[in-house]
Amino acid sequence: MDHDLIESIEQAIAIPLEPLARLQLRADNFMHRAACGLLRRWDRSNTAVRESPLGQYIDEFRHCISAVLSRDPPVFLVAIGGARPLWMVEALSKLLGDRPALFLLLIYWSIENPTTFEFLRRNAERLRARSPRHSLVFMCNTTEEQTLLEKTQFEAIFVNQNQIVSEKTFRPLPGAAIEFDAVYNAKLARFKRHHLAAAIDGVLYVSYRCPNDMSRSAGRAYLQRTLERSPHHRLANPIVNGLPAPLTPDEVNEAYSRTAVGLCLSPIEGAMRASMEYLLAGLPIVTTPSRGGRDVFLDAEYCLTAAADPRDIRDAVFALRARRIPHQIIRERTLARLEAARRQSQSVLNDVFARHGLELDSAAVWPPAASALTSRPPRSHIGELLKAPGVG
Secondary structure (H helix, E strand, C coil): CCHHHCCCHHHHCCCCCCHHHHHHHHHHHHHHHHHHHHHHHHHCCCHHHHCCHHHHHHHHCCCEEEEEEECCCCEEEEEECCCCCCHHHHHHHHHHCCCCEEEEEEECCCCCCHHHHHHHHHHHHHHHHHCCCEEEEEEECCHHHHHHHHHCCCCEEECCHHHHCCCCCCCCCCCCCCCEEEEEECCECHHHCHHHHCCCCCEEEECCECCCCCCHHHHHHHHHHHHCCCCCEEECCCEECCEECCCCHHHHHHHHCCEEEEEECCCECCCCHHHHHHHHCCCCEEECCCECCCCCCCCCCCEEECCCCHHHHHHHHHHHHHHCCCHHHHHHHHHHHHHHHHHHHHHHHHHHHHHCCCCCCHHHCCCCCHHHCEEECHHHHHHHHHHCCCCC
16 A cells, blocks of 8 residues: 555544543554554464464464355355465365365455565465465456466456445435435545545545554544544444444445445555445445556446545535436446446356366356355354355
8 A cells, every 4th residue: 555645643543632542542552553563474474383283273263254155066255365365265275175175266455566466476376386176266356456367377357346245235215315415435444535525514424443454542533533524524333432333234325325425535445345335325426546446337427536635525526416317327327237247257257167177157156145255264164164055
């Protein structure tokens, strides 16, 4: 990530605090940096250390996001990324032993960066050499990611992960009254650049804390600073201990129904599923230039790209509101694109299954329900594989 494109931690949490609260904030930030630093060093430690009994135990009980798409043959859908991008696949692979398996890998953070890509390449080569019966297929959010991987002889397909978002959950709600100019569904993390929404009069935020980016105390300060930028900026989530409590998908959709425009303000990430949620709910979108794949389903008629400046973001929101594009039109056009992309992905996946000798119909597994992807330790995901009758 280009840190000059986001606020520093000091800027992001610059709010008045009592001396004791300031001391607590500094202590929490120190402990958070130490814990994150230890995890990064662990992921970049030498292979012998990580493959020791202690190393395997640590990885087997870290949480990862995965789904069992098929029991026989074993097919996993796994979200990958981080300092050691495939640690979760390594852990699953070790638990599977010599049993053949296919791993479909969702790239949740852009790899269009030389350093990030090099970490991924080295990790994948080690895994491929150690477990030749476990096949890796990278599901790329952009064609650029696919090209990068194919140039280094990895199997990669272009399947933007926003295809997983449910059109049944996210939809326009009839009779809903517009209360806010814009909505921004984004975790409390500096790369999400909430400060770019400051010039918009009314903004509704849907959020949660990002444990990778800041401590709990910093998250509270970040949220407070975000809401204090304007008297008409609100949080849709209930606040518990100073932080946003989770909303159900239906509650998120209800929040969208109260707003006119969806915001996408990060400079780089993955596909940003909230962008697809906005479109399925019938919201036009204001986005900044970005890498990661969120632009794949955007349409220039109801999606504007604005410079990363609060005034430009505000002006783009006002311009989209003035167009008065019916929500149902945005939804119908998005559904047409989404259905075409899913059909294409099913065709591509059928080719993948055939190449790997699997008698599996992609229509039975793609797209999976969003709820199928769960955050659990690798050992729990393997347990799901062994006990899930009727999968695949």
